[in-house]
Amino acid sequence: MVEQLDLSLVNWARAQFALTAMYHWIFVPLTLGLTFLCAFFETIYVKTGDEEWKRLAKFWMKLFGINFAIGVATGIILEFEFGTNWANYSWMVGDIFGAPLAIEGIVAFFLEATFFAVMFFGWNRVSKGFHLLSTWMVAIGSNLSALWILVANGWMQYPTGMAFNPDTARFEMKSFFDVVFSPYAISKFTHATTSGFALSSLFVIAVSSYYLAKKRHVLMAKRSIAVAAVFGLVSTTMLALTGDEAAYIDAKHQPMKLAAMEGLWDGTTDAPIVAFGLVNAMKEPGDAHEPFVFKFEIPGLLSLLANREPGSFVPGINDLVFGNKEQGIMGAREKIERGRQAVKFLAEYKEAKRAGDEARASEALARFKEHQDYLGYGHLKEAKDAVPPVATTFYSFHIMAAVGTGMILIFLLYLLFTIRGTIEQTGWLYPLGVIFFFLAFVAGEAGWVVAEVGRQPWAIQDLLPVHVARTDIAASNVKLTFFMFLITFTVLLIAEVKIMLKQIQIGPKEVN
């Protein structure tokens, strides 16, 4: 599909949500990971009684506090956008989203806020043990908040545990546990939080590298690097494992996303992974264009990644658009026909109910239920509309994977030189640590692009396309708020960077 810039309302609404989500994801990963690092540092202090560990813990807590203060409440704008720009979607999923988002708010408010106050203001006012408990509660609380948001997002990718009510046009939750423990919810939670852990570890490593380069706070920097390198290495290993799980789940439930991630147009057995390449932006479903300008493949790896079965068939975009009888794949073309039946019988049901014709309503409802799994397809114009932006999804996935692989190497190097006791002499490594800290942000954002662009055109996979989910409001409203959010978030980001840099420059307080 040729990706064209379209300034219609739906794309401004998409752009606004993407903008606010991406800015929010600058602050959140640092919170998720830095809280645990602070908990580790303070645990070591309490166990050893060494005041240098306390100084170290308080310093990183200060930086965590800056990020938390500036980032807090930036996510609430996303919820406002549900109500304003995505009103139809918001109505339809209210019963599903209500519980997780309510729990998120309660957990964030009660657990985090309460213990946050003790963590910051309770030094020397409460016992060491209670203060340490509070720090751990902040870490657990902030990650639990992330859980509920990711449960909601996971449901969008793989709607489960619900039934569509044709009278209220809402999805009604039938199983809370199916929603919370869906494979997508677990995969997203583990993958997103470990990406935050890795990013935070790189933050600690980058700042500590700066101190080593300046020969300031050397002991604090070395100790911080030791803990962060271990935490980072464990996190990036988990990232790789959870990423593998995410791809396996995508193959089952979002095969189009996986095909776009790999630029796979024609399905094949023994499918290779593209290590890197340049996609052909002119390629469309069913045409004769080559999918890549060039590529470097690793044979057979995609079959293993997608299906955990060597040599197995992995469908390509064309199989998913046009169908593949041999492989038992129903194409988007056929799904659109079924979806249109679903829409037609839903309309008939609605009319029959209005007219008080129960017999006709009952017949229409039965016919609707036969096709309701394809309801969303009934709103697509043509089969190729089911294809997400391939180039964006492909490059985002490969950037994320490349940076993630590089992170493992960086953590290994820092850990190796720390164990050898030569970290102070490896000045060549410090710039790499700093560069990878910034690349970690790129990887995190790229990951979200894969997840959310790769699921297009769906707001709810297969059930509700984005253009139906949106509110029919003036595009000028959305444009106005887009630029206001852009200015607000940019100001906040600049403020955070300036305050952080100043505090890093000042460094930790001396031990009393």
Next chain:
Amino acid sequence: MRLGRTLWKIIIIKVIIIFAVFKLFLMPDVMEEHFSDDNQRADHVLEVLTGDDQTGQGQKTVRMNIQAE
């Protein structure tokens, strides 16, 4: 102490902007403001789900003229 004061100022200004400006004036809850009960909301969404022209071009819905105040 100065850092703390600075952060609190940022938090307060940010929260005021988000809740008193964005939410109040620019980000209304459309379903709450433009429909008086759940039946109307359901009818509207059903109209969207069943009333568009099946071409994927967009909604043939009642246009809600939400103006930024």
